[in-house]
Amino acid sequence: MSGHRLGARWRRRRPLRTRLALAATAAVALVAVGVCAAAFLVVRGALYRQLDLSLTQSARLAAQHNPDSGPETLSGECRFLAAPACAEVVPADPARDPEKPYLLPVDPAARAVAAGTQAPYYTAIVHEGHPARMLTTDYAKGRALQVALRADTVEDGIARAAWWLALTAAAGVLLAGLLGYWVARTGLAPVTRLTATAERIAATRDPRHRIELPPPGPGKGAEDEITRLAGSFNTMLGELEQSVTAQRRLVADASHELRTPLTALRTNAELLARGDRLTPGQRERASLALGRQLREVTGLVNDLIELARDEEPQLLVxxxxxxxxxxxxxxxxxxxxxxxxxxxxxxxxxxxxxxxxxxxxxxxxxxxxxxxxxxxxxxxxxxxxxxxxxxxxxxxxxxxxxxxxxxxxxxxxxxxxxxxxxxxxxxxxxxxxxxxxxxxxxxxxxxxxxxxxxxxxxxxxxxxxxxx
The missing domain is CATH 3.30.565.10 (Histidine kinase-like ATPase, C-terminal domain)
Known part of the structure; x- marks a missing residue:
């Protein structure tokens, strides 16, 4: 559980581009390794099938040239595919073995083939320090035929194929890494620009910035999701800019409009504060003017409050x-x-x-x-x-x-x-x-x-x- 949490924490700390590049690399690398492994198995199987076919043909030729041979070694030249194969006849009964030791290894399965209780089979052996492949098949009643060929060329071919396929897989993984980085960089470029724009707006508080979008052209088809996201973000920035501009204009206009009535209010208030120097008629006119200006300012402020909402209140329709x-x-x-x-x-x-x-x-x-x-x-x-x-x-x-x-x-x-x-x-x-x-x-x-x-x-x- 702790390891799972550590892995999740590591993924959260990695940038999105890195995670996308790693995911794309892993996917392509898995495909490349899988294809190379499958190719190796196909090549290995094809080479062994060719060797097995040669063993089958050698066994058929040995049986044709020695139709009724007793337990003995028929051929001792166990070389490559083009050379004669090693061949020997093995009886089902060990008591009938010749005095001279067998050239090829004899096991109980070979006795079972000679007795007719087991099907022919192939075996990988080592003959005189060299890898070889042996076929044990039925020969005559109570006897089995063992045929072997050197497998050096097959093993070398398999080794070379494995080396080249491993090199190909490594190149595929490297190419997958480069492609994953390119895909992440190209696919997330609008997201990167979106992030940079958002950071600039957060730093400068200026919504006039926009994300650069590829110019629309003929034959380009529908926009992808990232481009549409960037376009929606630009639209949102445009709306935000209009809202901020309208708010600033409203504040500036309100300040300008309120300056005159507030100045008149202050003048009349100061005039009334010196009421002992005014005649009754002057005090009445100042009081009326002050009341009228208060009503105007109150109405102006109420109107400003309603307009600042930029929407109607949700009332009963x-x-x-x-x-x-x-x-x-x-x-x-x-x-x-x-x-x-x-x-x-x-x-x-x-x-x-x-x-x-x-x-x-x-x-x-x-x-x-x-x-x-x-x-x-x-x-x-x-x-x-x-x-x-x-x-x-x-x-x-x-x-x-x-x-x-x-x-x-x-x-x-x-x-x-x-x-x-x-x-x-x-x-x-x-x-x-x-x-x-x-x-x-x-x-x-x-x-x-x-x-x-x-x-x-x-x-x-x-x-x-x-x-x-």
């Missing part, structure tokens, strides 16, 4: 009828802007329009649009609110004012946080109302756009999809 909601928001806007006329027009087909949403958030969206339209409307002008059904089954709400309109250069930025067109810089507001309206619209899967109205003014178009 219900089916909201748009006509009563629009009429309620228009009535509230009339109370806030008594000098502006708000006219609501609902097409008959849109009278029963319903959307899934949060009534309070939708009221905030419409209230921001109506406040924006009233802010830019001249005294006595009219803000037109229209509700209609679209041809695709969706619902469209438009808010039009008759103010100075939106310049083409300002259209791409009207929904940005703290953005104010040139005509709006002298007007009250924080520059967050339209940004918040678009955020609420996206949370309700609606689209909010702005455009210049024909004949002057601006039109804000809120489009809801088909009700589910």
């Amino acid at each position: 219900e089916q909201v009828r748009l006509v009563p909601l629009v009429e309620y928001c228009a009535g509230a806007a009339r109370g806030h802007w008594p000098g502006v006329a708000f006219r609501v027009r609902v097409e008959p087909e849109a009278g029963a329009a319903v959307v899934a949403g949060v009534p309070a958030r939708l009221s905030r969206l419409l209230g921001n649009l109506l406040d924006n339209a009233a802010k830019f409307s001249p005294a006595g002008a009219e803000v037109e609110v229209a509700l209609a059904l679209r041809g695709d089954g969706g619902t469209e709400l438009t808010v039009r004012d008759h103010g100075p309109g939106i310049a083409d250069s300002d259209l791409p930025y009207v929904f940005d946080r703290f953005y104010r067109a040139g005509a709006a810089r002298a007007l009250p507001g924080s520059g967050l109302g339209l940004a918040m309206a678009r955020q609420i619209a996206r949370a309700h899967e609606a689209e909010l756009t702005a455009e210049a109205a024909p004949g002057g003014g601006a039109v804000f178009r809120l489009t809801f999809g088909e009700a589910g």
